[in-house]
Amino acid sequence: MIFESINKYTEPNQRERVQAKWESFLPLKNLITVSVDAPERHRGAGHRHDPEQSLFMGEQEASPGFVSGKILTGMWHVTLSLHAIVTESCRYTLQIHQEEE
Template sequence: MNALKLLDTQGRVTPEDSRTHIRIPFELNTSCSRLNFRFEYAPKVLEDREQAVKLLQDSYEIYILPEQREQANARAERHLPLKNLITLSLDDAQGYRGACHRHDPLQELFVSQHEASPGLMAGEVAAGSWNVTLSLHCIVTDICDYRLQIWTPEEADA
């Protein structure tokens, strides 16, 4: 059987996109036995140490009490390297089908009637409107590119 590609989309995000979501709708025209997902993003790590320390110090100004900032700055190294974090959630026409809140910059996932990747729920893979939501928890590099591919085994005529 050949694979039937449902979606292949790419995008680019920046630090200004942190703490936002990207909803990616797709249609499943007929029920099928399995949906496959491949999600990847890069770069994962902010390599510029000076820039990373500056980001940490800026965040301390917002999130750390003034009397604790000096101690936080002294321990900033323990939080390096800083990393981008984008996670994936899935909904079908009936609602929530799970979330894969992993740190992996490459994830190969699936859902089927009786099995699913950890974080996703097995169940009928029914025709209808589906959505993938990318949660951009933190983007620390100047740019971060992502790609989402969705496919299913082609169903043979009975």
């Protein structure tokens, strides 16, 4: 799978150099990006390979890639972008909760 991708997505003059270090791509991991849009604006995205993630946004702090700020009432949108699913199966559970300060 790695050599197939290198041949497909690498410029011909760079293939040999990239193929020589193919092991640096191991272990292959899924990449699902979580993007969050609040009622008033985009609040960020998290691009992580970690199998379990705990992301947060608050008025004063937020996880890397996200913007802190007031948590407004209204319609929020969460988008999952599947960039690389390389395992035989992939399960994803999204839990959203609000903590009162």
